[in-house]
Amino acid sequence: MAGLAPPVLLQRLSLSTTCCVLLLLMLASHPALAKTDAPCQRSKWNNGFSTFVRRHLLPGTPNTENKNAWFKFIKDNTGCGRPTQSFLPSDDLDRVKAVCSSQGGKVYKDNLCISRKPFTFFTVRSEKDTCGIKSVKEETKYLILACENVDNQCVPVHFEGNPTDAKPDNNARACQDPDKAGASAIGMTTWLLWLLTSVIMVLIVNAH
Template identity: 35%
Template sequence: MIITELANVFFAVMDLIFGIPPLSTADPCTRKNTETNYKEFLHRHVLQTDFDRNSVPAWESYLKYEKLWCRTSTQSFMDKNQNVEDVCASGLRVENGGNLCISPSQMRVYDVITMKSNDGCSIQVTPRQTRVIVACDRVVNRCLPVHYERYVKQKATAVPCPPQNS
């Protein structure tokens, strides 16, 4: 009970002083974010170069070159030509998801699982067709993705992602 009250006070202060509402209540495209967050999202989740997506050595080279090798246990990537930005423009809001939006249709996502051992890291790549969920914030007056959230059967609402006045 006390922890909940302290959290509420903390978020109220953050909102009052910095204009940062808690993620769980911020609507899509209303929170201001930096271009750095958007660029980091692109770097971590959107494949920027062409390589053989079926080749583990090609994935290893890409991840090492982009300094993403062994970064976390699971990383998810989408091809650049899928225009993941469109999720913020034409997606639907996620039920009880704050600023999360869900793609109206499935997209190809590559899940890269990293296994660490004493010898270093190895990876397994699994492509799948799935809906994509991203957190959408206002970045330089555009509604853009700043965070990827794995789809695990979250429900879409009937409410469009971008507010009607954005």
């Protein structure tokens, strides 16, 4: 670039810098790399699945709408920091995990999958801090779960409410398996890096 006049040199450097910044922003903003807005992407929360199980699939969950039984259970186990809590039978663990697979779930939106079959669970509403039970309701609905890749497994990390009693869309694609999601993310990363390298090489060639 020794033969270039200073204004031309600055212009090309500015163009190179701008292209690099734009491509880096593309890398940072791509959903497979920056945030989990599709099911089964790599989770930023390593304890997401274990926390999900502790909150929603505890052994000894009362199989009743009796408020006294739930008061004792919540007081002794999950606490009342969350005013609304939903509990599934611990025996349903494998079925619940399957919602985050192609066999058990369909894509709902973002990183959420909806179960192919309905589940029965209890929704408990309580007073914050005091654990006073406001209501206990046994419900049968399709589960909506946030599904993320933890330790190379696509598993639920969040229980999303289903107040509108949504059902799976027959035309929606299956909830992705982790290997497919991973392959998709790797493929897009490779393509963007190739694009960035190509643009930089073109700018270098044109500078000489």
